[in-house]
Amino acid sequence: MLKIVVCLKQVPMVSELPWDPVMGTIQRDIAEGMMNPACRSALETALRICAAEGGEITAVTMGPPMAEEMLREAISLGAARGILLTDRKMAGADTSVTSHILARAIKMACVGFDLVLCGFSTSDSETAQVGPQLAEELAIPGVAGADGIEAFGRTVRMQRSSDNFIEIMEMDLPCLITVTEGEFAPRYVPLGGIQAAFEDGEILTLTAADLGCDPEKIGVKGSATRIMSVTSPTAVKKNLVLTGAPKRIVEQLFARFEDKIGGAIGRDLKAEKTK
Amino acid sequence: MSTSKKAIWVFGDYRNYFQNRVTLQLLSRARELAEKIDGMVCAVVFGHWTDEWLGEALSNNPTFCGVAKEYIAHGADRVYLTDHSRLAAYSMETYVFLMERLARQEKPEMILIGATAFGREFAPRLAKRLDTGLTADCIGLDINKDGLLIQIAPSFGGNLVAEIITPQRRPQMASVRPGIFQEIPHDHNRTGEVINVPLPRDIPADRVRLVRSERRLMREQKLEDASLVVCGGRGMGSKKKFAKLFELAELLGGEVGATRPAVYANWVGHEALVGQAGKQIRPQILFSFGVSGAIQHTAACNNAKFIVAVNKNPEAAMMKLADVAIVADASQVCAALIQELKRRLRLRQ
Ligand SMILES: Cc1cc2nc3c(=O)[nH]c(=O)nc-3n(C[C@H](O)[C@H](O)[C@H](O)COP(=O)(O)OP(=O)(O)OC[C@H]3O[C@@H](n4cnc5c(N)ncnc54)[C@H](O)[C@@H]3O)c2cc1C
Ligand SMILES: Nc1ncnc2c1ncn2[C@@H]1O[C@H](COP(=O)(O)O)[C@@H](O)[C@H]1O
Numbered sequence: 084m085l086k087i088v089v090c091l092k093q094v095p096m097v098s099e100l101p102w103d104p105v106m107g108t109i110q111r112d113i114a115e116g117m118m119n120p121a122c123r124s125a126l127e128t129a130l131r132i133c134a135a136e137g138g139e140i141t142a143v144t145m146g147p148p149m150a151e152e153m154l155r156e157a158i159s160l161g162a163a164r165g166i167l168l169t170d171r172k173m174a175g176a177d178t179s180v181t182s183h184i185l186a187r188a189i190k191m192a193c194v195g196f197d198l199v200l201c202g203f204s205t206s207d208s209e210t211a212q213v214g215p216q217l218a219e220e221l222a223i224p225g226v227a228g229a230d231g232i233e234a235f236g237r238t239v240r241m242q243r244s245s246d247n248f249i250e251i252m253e254m255d256l257p258c259l260i261t262v263t264e265g266e267f268a269p270r271y272v273p274l275g276g277i278q279a280a281f282e283d284g285e286i287l288t289l290t291a292a293d294l295g296c297d298p299e300k301i302g303v304k305g306s307a308t309r310i311m312s313v314t315s316p317t318a319v320k321k322n323l324v325l326t327g328a329p330k331r332i333v334e335q336l337f338a339r340f341e342d343k344i345g346g347a348i349g350r351d352l353k354a355e356k357t358k
Numbered sequence: 359m360s361t362s363k364k365a366i367w368v369f370g371d372y373r374n375y376f377q378n379r380v381t382l383q384l385l386s387r388a389r390e391l392a393e394k395i396d397g398m399v400c401a402v403v404f405g406h407w408t409d410e411w412l413g414e415a416l417s418n419n420p421t422f423c424g425v426a427k428e429y430i431a432h433g434a435d436r437v438y439l440t441d442h443s444r445l446a447a448y449s450m451e452t453y454v455f456l457m458e459r460l461a462r463q464e465k466p467e468m469i470l471i472g473a474t475a476f477g478r479e480f481a482p483r484l485a486k487r488l489d490t491g492l493t494a495d496c497i498g499l500d501i502n503k504d505g506l507l508i509q510i511a512p513s514f515g516g517n518l519v520a521e522i523i524t525p526q527r528r529p530q531m532a533s534v535r536p537g538i539f540q541e542i543p544h545d546h547n548r549t550g551e552v553i554n555v556p557l558p559r560d561i562p563a564d565r566v567r568l569v570r571s572e573r574r575l576m577r578e579q580k581l582e583d584a585s586l587v588v589c590g591g592r593g594m595g596s597k598k599k600f601a602k603l604f605e606l607a608e609l610l611g612g613e614v615g616a617t618r619p620a621v622y623a624n625w626v627g628h629e630a631l632v633g634q635a636g637k638q639i640r641p642q643i644l645f646s647f648g649v650s651g652a653i654q655h656t657a658a659c660n661n662a663k664f665i666v667a668v669n670k671n672p673e674a675a676m677m678k679l680a681d682v683a684i685v686a687d688a689s690q691v692c693a694a695l696i697q698e699l700k701r702r703l704r705l706r707q
Binding site: 177178179182204209210211212215216218219220224225226227228240244245246247248249250251252253254255258306307308309310311312313314315316319320322323324325326327329330332333334336337339340341343344346347348349350352353354 | 373374377378450451474475476478479481482483485486487489490491492493494495502508509513517518519520521522523524525526527565566567568569570571572573574585586610611612634635641642643653654656664666672677678679680681682683684685686687690691693694695697698699702703705
């Protein structure tokens, strides 16, 4: 029976946020959380491996207390239990610190794990760094960006496409793989599933102290980089502003820039025949 | 081997050279940074028969002989080269091991890595091994008054750019997407040294076994190389309206790009995504429809020579970036452009 750990992150549901079509602004402050799409694929992969090979899934997340609902969702989909790493001291962790904390939790609460699955990247950071760094922390082999994974016995085989190459690779367990959003359509939560998971699902909550983290090494403090300044780069060009009826605007645009646009595409766009 | 001069290293990611010139772009920027700290630029290359890797493709170029020389011709003062049959294919574990070993020995001040698929995994692993900081996906690099690397990157998921430094730990590391910097032209008169670094004897066996690796047909870089791009955002309103952009692009002989909401809404495939999570474009002309201009998007298209933006909101960041800012409904302007172009192109027949 395989012991599988899936790392999940809750991200803001930005693409589905209420949007003001008149001004075109998003109301970010009321962002609801959802399971990051690539994490969902990682969970789906774990569920399929379990179905084929037999196994048990532990879902782990580091995040605010509300991330618990995502763990409940994972349980309702088939995970055996969830681990919530939550602590104010962990806030502001960069990828390196995040992977450090996840590694501590996995070593502590998932002794004897065989396979760790992560999403390839998260929609709120797109770094794709946590998985590879977690493999370093756990000192196990790892592959990032797999599109398809199969396990046979103590070996996993995966395929990925990377920089114009299609690679097929194998590793022995224990190992770590990050999964792209590709192949599998994730399953839906069965009706009443989350409710049931709220009632019976086993969730272990751990703080930095429980994990024995050195406070100097986690959160913002532990980060090797420092933000010096944050600016809003509104480069203002001296530009031409056109308003009015679309047809008029387009006429004006061509009147001014037909040569420029025509030049870029190598075509003559002049309105009059010039022979 | 060590010199007292501070060194800026660039990881020599040659596997997709020609399609992907990010190593040359980084060498070029590293040269400018090196001037500011009176340092030197080094490229690091791992492989086998790297001299011949590009030889075939460049056989009609008499000035060329090998990756190392190529990097010197593009700005490197020194190339560290480990050439061994074990390195015939790219390997994450082996490359991280070699780079860590070399960096611990030579103590570079900075390491710059191209954000190719390989580089995006290589950089964070290396940073972890070296216990140092890394800023991923930089859109700019500079040197501050203390001689530290300023790593400029989009931040906080919004419209902000952060300047980040690595105050204490070394090396200072950054990864950069292809297309941000301009390479310096090949100069075969440039000289530099090539240092052959032997493969360490204690190199561990690779735990990841490459069963098969196939080069795909060269991925076409239509969007990246297009001289005209028509880009649509959420302001296009619907899939049906977005589809009109394809008609416009076709008339203009250009390519279609999109923002993330347009891709998420499935109005267009992921291959059209322009931005931090997608492609970097540098067209002569960019038409931008219903795009607000978030930094994750604009960092990948603000190199466009001439920008025409259409947005209902004159204050949108994209409108500020534009040479022509059209305050109107995006899909109506798109339709009017199609009509007008058809008229004009018909006149030419
Ligand atoms: C880590 C990370 C990575 C990201 N990577 C990318 C990336 O690679 N590429 C990318 O594009 N985004 C990326 N994003 C998302 C980015 O931050 C923005 O959310 C996104 O670019 C906004 O897209 P948009 O301009 O289409 O939508 P919006 O910001 O919603 O803007 C829509 C615009 O359309 C205008 N509009 C509305 N209706 C009309 C109309 N009828 N006519 C004309 N104009 C109208 C509005 O005024 C508004 O300015 C990333 C975000 C994060 C956090
Ligand atoms: N806070 C977190 N808790 C659990 N897993 C995480 C967390 N952050 C990142 N991950 C994992 O790392 C993957 C890549 O994240 P990122 O490096 O942020 O793009 C995610 O898909 C998750 O599997």
